[in-house]
């Protein structure tokens with residue numbers, strides 16, 4: 671599979687009707703027993719937080735708390751579509767408690783723009799909180815427990831294939847390689863030795879981050895500092911057809927869920 675070659679100075683691919691997608695997400699979440707909370711509104715556009723309680727017996731032993739978010743960049747439609755697919759597939763491990771935020775920047779999707787309607791990149795606002803969306807998101811996050819793993823779904827119009835950022839400072843068991851392996855069944859992997867200015871190995875970037883030295887924080891860095899010790903940012907290549915990118919994100923998350931489910935089984 672080759673790049674389409676049309677996304678050369680930005681994203682020029684498929685767009686989505688975000689109101690309809692969010693409505694479908696709500697329906698799928700309701701059908702599968704998730705709780706839904708609207709934690710912020712921009713006009714009629716809702717920032718939704720979905721929560722799936724653990725299905726097992728009510729102990730926290732062996733339960734993984736998993737956080738997923740998508741749609742922080744309004745020109746990356748595969749994320750919210752992957753969230754919808756994952757909800758419809760409903761393949762979550764019984765031992766998992768899951769929080770899913772399917773679209774953090776609905777106003778950006780209306781404009782097909784990376785930024786929100788005030789031209790802020792929300793994924794650079796997790797240190798200074800200048801936008802209403804990120805302020806509301808962090809307030810919501812502060813009410814949640816700590817997460818075992820977090821996943822942020824993204825796309826990159828410059829990349830030659832899928833790649834993955836891993837923040838795992840304690841070197842916990844890592845789903846990174848199984849995720850990349852699973853994605854490779856559907857979508858090319860970006861094998862470049864340097865991606866976005868960082869050293870990469872076969873599609874995996876493990877940045878050595880000093881948060882204090884970064885003037886602007888992405889969501890993943892705030893999560894690492896405040897809510898988790900293990901964070902993954904999935905990047906689907908937007909110069910490929912949209913269904914391929916959705917499949918890539920879904921396959922990556924499903925591989926991580928299988929890895930988590932296996933790790934939670936009693937020895």
Ligand SMILES: [Zn+2]
Pocket residue numbers: 743746823824825
């Ligand atoms: Zn992005």
